[in-house]
Amino acid sequence: MSEPTTVLSITDLSVTYRTRDRIVAAVSDATLSIDAGQCLGLVGESGSGKSTIGAAVQGIIANDGAATAAGEVVIAGRRLAPITDPDWPQVRGDIVTTVFQDPMRSLDPTMTIGNMLTRYTGSAQQSVAALDRVQIRDAAQVLKKYPHQLSGGMRQRVMIALALARGPKLLVADEPTTALDVSVQAEVLSVLREAAMDAGCAVLFVTHDLGVARHMCDHIAVMHEGRIVEQGATDQILSHPREAYTRRLMASRITLASDRTRPVGLPEEAVMASMTDALALRGEPSEGVADRWVAGTLRWDEFIGDTAAVGAATGATDITLVGQVTRPALAVNNVHKTFTSRAKGRKVANHVLKDVSFEIGYRESVALVGESGSGKSTLLKIAGGIESADEGTVNAQGVAGEGPQVIFQDAGASLTPWRTVEQLLCERIAHTHTGSGMDRDQMRALALRTLELVGLDASALTARPTQLSGGQQQRVAIARAVVVPPSVLLCDEPTSALDVSVACSVLNLINLLRHSLGIAVMFVTHDLAAARLIADRVLVMTKGEIVETVSAERLVDDITTPYGRRLVDAVLA
Amino acid sequence: MLFSRRRARATLALNALADRPREGIWSSLGMAERASVIGVVAVSLVALVGPWLMPYSPIIPSGDPMLPPLSEGHLFGTDTLGLDMGSRLVSGLQRSLLAAVVVTAVAAVLGTFIGVIAGFRGGFLDNALMRVTDLFLAFPATIIAMAVAAALGQSIASAMVGITVVWWPLYARLVRGEVRRVAALPHVQAARVSGVRGWRLLVRHVTPAVTPTISVTASLDIGAVVMTLAALSFIGLGTPAPAPELGRMASDGMSYFLNAWWIAVLPSLAIGLVAFLFNYSGDALRVLLRRKGV
Numbered sequence: 001m002s003e004p005t006t007v008l009s010i011t012d013l014s015v016t017y018r019t020r021d022r023i024v025a026a027v028s029d030a031t032l033s034i035d036a037g038q039c040l041g042l043v044g045e046s047g048s049g050k051s052t053i054g055a056a057v058q059g060i061i062a063n064d065g066a067a068t069a070a071g072e073v074v075i076a077g078r079r080l081a082p083i084t085d086p087d088w089p090q091v092r093g094d095i096v097t098t099v100f101q102d103p104m105r106s107l108d109p110t111m112t113i114g115n116m117l118t119r120y121t122g123s124a125q126q127s128v129a130a131l132d133r134v135q136i137r138d139a140a141q142v143l144k145k146y147p148h149q150l151s152g153g154m155r156q157r158v159m160i161a162l163a164l165a166r167g168p169k170l171l172v173a174d175e176p177t178t179a180l181d182v183s184v185q186a187e188v189l190s191v192l193r194e195a196a197m198d199a200g201c202a203v204l205f206v207t208h209d210l211g212v213a214r215h216m217c218d219h220i221a222v223m224h225e226g227r228i229v230e231q232g233a234t235d236q237i238l239s240h241p242r243e244a245y246t247r248r249l250m251a252s253r254i255t256l257a258s259d260r261t262r263p264v265g266l267p268e269e270a271v272m273a274s275m276t277d278a279l280a281l282r283g284e285p286s287e288g289v290a291d292r293w294v295a296g297t298l299r300w301d302e303f304i305g306d307t308a309a310v311g312a313a314t315g316a317t318d319i320t321l322v323g324q325v326t327r328p329a330l331a332v333n334n335v336h337k338t339f340t341s342r343a344k345g346r347k348v349a350n351h352v353l354k355d356v357s358f359e360i361g362y363r364e365s366v367a368l369v370g371e372s373g374s375g376k377s378t379l380l381k382i383a384g385g386i387e388s389a390d391e392g393t394v395n396a397q398g399v400a401g402e403g404p405q406v407i408f409q410d411a412g413a414s415l416t417p418w419r420t421v422e423q424l425l426c427e428r429i430a431h432t433h434t435g436s437g438m439d440r441d442q443m444r445a446l447a448l449r450t451l452e453l454v455g456l457d458a459s460a461l462t463a464r465p466t467q468l469s470g471g472q473q474q475r476v477a478i479a480r481a482v483v484v485p486p487s488v489l490l491c492d493e494p495t496s497a498l499d500v501s502v503a504c505s506v507l508n509l510i511n512l513l514r515h516s517l518g519i520a521v522m523f524v525t526h527d528l529a530a531a532r533l534i535a536d537r538v539l540v541m542t543k544g545e546i547v548e549t550v551s552a553e554r555l556v557d558d559i560t561t562p563y564g565r566r567l568v569d570a571v572l573a
Numbered sequence: 574m575l576f577s578r579r580r581a582r583a584t585l586a587l588n589a590l591a592d593r594p595r596e597g598i599w600s601s602l603g604m605a606e607r608a609s610v611i612g613v614v615a616v617s618l619v620a621l622v623g624p625w626l627m628p629y630s631p632i633i634p635s636g637d638p639m640l641p642p643l644s645e646g647h648l649f650g651t652d653t654l655g656l657d658m659g660s661r662l663v664s665g666l667q668r669s670l671l672a673a674v675v676v677t678a679v680a681a682v683l684g685t686f687i688g689v690i691a692g693f694r695g696g697f698l699d700n701a702l703m704r705v706t707d708l709f710l711a712f713p714a715t716i717i718a719m720a721v722a723a724a725l726g727q728s729i730a731s732a733m734v735g736i737t738v739v740w741w742p743l744y745a746r747l748v749r750g751e752v753r754r755v756a757a758l759p760h761v762q763a764a765r766v767s768g769v770r771g772w773r774l775l776v777r778h779v780t781p782a783v784t785p786t787i788s789v790t791a792s793l794d795i796g797a798v799v800m801t802l803a804a805l806s807f808i809g810l811g812t813p814a815p816a817p818e819l820g821r822m823a824s825d826g827m828s829y830f831l832n833a834w835w836i837a838v839l840p841s842l843a844i845g846l847v848a849f850l851f852n853y854s855g856d857a858l859r860v861l862l863r864r865k866g867v
Contacts, residue, residue: 386762406766414763416778424767427777431768480767 007169007202008057009033013071015052015061026052028226029071034170034219039193039203041213041234043249044223045499046470050206053223054172056080057204058096059088076169097163099192101175103155107147113158114143120165127165133195134161153184160192164199171196174206181371182526183566189216208499210249214238222246252504254529256556256571261300263511264533265504267293270455270475271512277452278303278516303515304363328359328395329520330383330404330488335392337378352378354544356392360488365514365521367531367552370541371563376524377492379541380406383522384490396487402432405481409493411474415465421476422447422461425483432484450483451476454509471502475509482513488520489513495530507533528555528567540564602857609853616850620670623663631656631664631817639833652822652836653829656815662843665817670847672729673798676736681791683737684744689783691745692752693775703749706742714739718801722810729818732811736801740794747790748783755782785862793855796848803844819844 015027027049034040044050052061059080061067073080076095080088100106108116117127124143131139134157147155156176163171173192177185193216196203205216213220214234221231222245230243241247251266258264263271267290279286279302292298337353352375360366370376381387383394384406396404408414415424425447429438438446444461451460454475465473474494481489491510495503507530514521514534523534531538532552540548540561550558556568602610628646629635634655635647642650642658649658691702709717718735725731755761756779764778803820805811812818814825819840826837 384766386766404766406763408759408763410759413759416760416764416781418781419777423777424764427764427769427773428767477763480763 005036006033007036007076008204009072009074010053010057011072011074013053013056013069013073015049015056015067015069017067025226027056030223030226030228032221032228032231034202034204036169036202037197037200038219039196039205039217041205041207041217041220042223043207043210043213043220045208045249045501047225048223049226050223051174054098054174054204054206057170057172058098059092093168094166095168096170096172097166097168098172098174099156099159099163099176102179103152103159104147106159107155107162109147111146112143113145113147113150116162117143117158117165120162130161130165131158133164133198134158134191135194136161151184152180153188156180156188157191160188160195164195164201167199168201170202170204172204172206175208176205177212178208182570183371183563185212186570192216210238210500211253211255222249248501252501254504254507254527254533256529256532256568258529258533259296260533260552262296262298263293263300263508265501265508268455268505268508271505271508274453274455274509275303275512278512300511300515303512304518328361329364330360330522331393331395332359332379332383333357333393333395335379335382335389335394337375337382337387337390352544353382353389356544356546358539358546358549360520360522363514363518363520364537365523365535367523367525367535367538368541369525369528369531369538369564369567371526374541375544376541380490380492380522380524383488402484402487404488404490405486407474407477407481407489407491407494409497411477411494411497412465412470414477415473415480417464417466419464420461421451421463421465421468421479424465424476425450425480428480428483447479447483450479453482453513454479455505469502470498471506474498474502474506478506478509478513482517482519485517485519488522491521491523491525491534493525494523496526503530510534526567527571529571602860605853606857606860609850610857612846612850613854616666616847617670619663620667624660624667627657627660627663629657629660631660632815635660639829639836641833642835642839649839650833650835652826653833654815658835658839661817661822662819662839665819665822665840666843666847668729668812668817669799669802669819669844670795672733672802673795673847676733676740676798676802677791677794680737680740681744681787681794684741684746685748685783685787687741688745688748688750689752689775689780692749693756693779695753699749702745706745709739709742710746715801715804718805719808719810722805727810727813729806729812729816732802732805735805735810736798740798744787744790748787751783751786752779755779758782785859789855789859789862792858793852796851796855799844799847799851 010030010032013027013030014025017024017026030049030053032040042050042053055061056069056073057075061069078088078095114124114127117130118124121127121130127143128139131142136142136154136157142150142154142158147158150158176192177188180188189212205213207213217234219231220234220237221228222237222243223229224245230237230241230246237246238250241250248266254264272289272293275289276286279289284302289298335353335356339350339352340347341350342348356379358366368376368379378387382389383396384404385396386406422444426443429443429446448458448461451457456472456475456479460468460472460476465476468476489510494510495506498506510521511534513519521534523531525531532555535552538550538552538555539546540550540559540563542561542563548559548561548564550564559565559568599607624631635657636651636655638651638653638655640647640651642648644650647657647659649662651657652661687702687706691699718739721738722732722735725734761774761778764774769778802811803823806818806820807824809824812821814821822840823837823844826833826840830837
């Protein structure tokens with residue numbers, strides 16, 4: 001047996017960025033190494049420094065005052081830091097290549113795949129072989145095509161083929177499947193792994209997803225706030241995580257086996273505070289919420305409150321409903337929607353929604369899943385009154401007369417950047433309580449109570465959205481939506497732009513609010529695991545029609561449509 | 574000032590802010606931008622108080638005719654009538670700058686008003702207003718300005734009206750486009766869903782995103798308006814002699830260019846300097862407004 005050769009070795013690497021306002025330590029004292037034929041997963045949430053390590057490895061961190069690197073990076077015998085190798089720009093492509101997140105942006109749109117590949121492989125025959133290695137079957141055809149003529153999954157395979165064509169010692173894969181539709185992620189990952197292992201090169205796999213890393217990598221290094229907090233063999237890390245952060249990261253992963261009736265993830269201050277309040281409000285024992293959460297005895301149905309408590313919690317004075325309500329929170333009847341566009345002078349009609357009907361009952365939660373272009377977001381916009389339906393009716397009047405509210409995918413973009421949180425919340429209160437004699441102080445008090453309900457405090461009142469983190473922004477968006485309880489809360493992929501641990505706590509928050517405030521929820525998503533957690537029923541949409549309705553409880557067994565099955569497989573993989 | 578409220582806000586206990594000290598606005602500007610800001614302030618100060626500090630009247634002869642610059646008592650020389658060039662330049666600067674600021678402000682306000690209505694209301698009103706705007710844009714701007722100014726008679730006021738008439742459509746177009754863009758952004762949709770409608774939506778959620786564009790454009794335009802005013806005066810449509818106005822002075826001086834170059838060149842340089850400084854400070858303003866994160 002030959003001695004494994006170390007391809008990449010990083011010793012005590014520290015990188016600091018200097019911006020106009022401050023100095024940021026992006027990476028502190030990172031030490032890691034990868035042997036040939038091995039795959040190391042660099043796992044961390046946004047801002048953890050994982051991409052900075054990816055950049056350092058390619059020798060593209062210029063020591064120019066804007067960025068400062070200290071420590072040692074040795075790659076295939078060449079020292080990249082602290083002294084940059086003068087030949088490096090010429091030889092980089094033969095030693096390190098990269099697969100980026102978005103293949104459309106990194107492939108030259110003016111060249112055919114064949115032209116791109118043959119530059120490195122030398123002959124068309126070799127190019128076909130290169131595409132074979134990434135399991136592209138009709139390679140000869142693909143060589144003649146331009147990047148825009150290929151699907152996202154195919155583009156990423158081409159990207160991998162290109163990256164491996166030069167026979168690099170190290171392949172850096174920076175979130176290579178994050179931009180792809182969930183249903184093709186698994187295939188692309190296995191292609192990447194097999195092709196890289198065949199080529200015998202080392203892989204630095206940068207990802208935010210512990211589950212993906214588990215399938216891909218031999219070793220895992222977990223990064224948090226610029227430090228590698230834990231590293232080791234994948235099995236060992238996943239079965240015996242030593243660090244609290246790793247445990248939190250693992251607990252935050254939602255699967256199709258997660259318990260729907262209980263909070264997911266590890267206890268979190270923000271959500272727990274409002275849980276304690278919610279329990280206290282209805283006179284139930286509120287101590288030891290954290291312990292019960294950990295022990296798994298804290299159930300969502302404990303929080304189902306009567307409306308008096310809801311009124312007290314939110315300060316809403318106009319809630320009169322008690323007990324059973326038979327009217328649905330949202331009724332969509334025979335909705336049609338067609339968008340027309342002009343292509344080459346001709347009108348092209350795109351029938352986005354075809355006769356869609358469904359209801360969401362009082363307190364009920366429904367998830368709408370479907371691939372991109374299935375019309376699910378349009379349906380949400382119509383339900384929320386942002387778009388109008390061509391035909392059909394939407395009734396989303398709540399019992400107390402309130403309309404629906406929408407939580408958008410990009411919470412940051414949905415909050416007006418120059419308005420303070422207080423202004424944003426009070427606007428909505430003012431709209432509903434016009435004429436009810438609520439004064440400025442009462443509105444502010446209600447805004448504050450609602451912020452506390454979503455796990456923020458008084459300091460958030462004066463903040464502007466740009467001063468908040470992604471998770472905080474989504475909490476503010478939720479607070480604005482529930483500050484006056486809406487008839488139905490329409491959520492458009494509210495967690496897909498968030499880090500796993502933040503996404504987890506937002507899901508917990510939505511679940512808590514829906515149980516304690518009795519709000520109906522419509523949850524549009526790609527992520528079946530999240531859908532299952534939030535929803536009682538899951539609707540599957542394809543090409544503008546609802547093709548399947550499944551109970552969330554029996555989701556994995558009952559789902560039958562091909563797209564639904566693909567989604568299940570994607571989560572299971 | 575525009576930015577003081579932002580700087581004076583209470584320090585927040587939010588993690589996101591913990592390590593984000595803000596330095597002053599000044600430090601975010603490059604050297605050229607800083608120089609232009611100082612220049613604009615200096616030029617404005619000179620224009621504002623200069624005429625009262627100058628030793629001679631700009632319209633009463635105070636020395637021998639055609640004294641070259643650096644003559645004793647007349648740093649910038651005198652013109653053909655023996656009027657002090659320095660005094661005339663400072664007064665001319667005041668007149669040109671004031672006129673340019675007024676013209677730009679009126680054009681910007683009028684154009685913004687029309688653009689906001691067109692962009693926000695859409696539909697028939699949008700079409701109607703934009704066709705009128707197109708009408709004005711379709712003709713060469715300077716020709717219309719000349720026609721209007723000539724029809725109203727030779728005075729600085731008629732030149733200002735003439736330029737305003739051709740200047741507002743630019744703002745109307747610009748603002749309409751911006752308003753339409755901003756109105757389609759998620760935060761406006763979200764505000765609408767949460768019950769904000771009508772003028773509240775417009776004023777609170779749409780226009781603040783448009784104001785940086787307008788102010789940057791306006792500050793860039795001041796220089797251009799100074800030039801256009803000078804051009805109108807140059808062809809005899811602005812201020813009548815002997816009142817000092819930079820374009821007029823340059824025009825009058827042309828006849829004596831070979832004997833007394835400074836009579837034409839000094840006012841021309843002043844026009845160029847003003848246009849240049851306002852252009853650069855427009856860039857500085859853009860840098861500052863970008864920091865607001867709009």
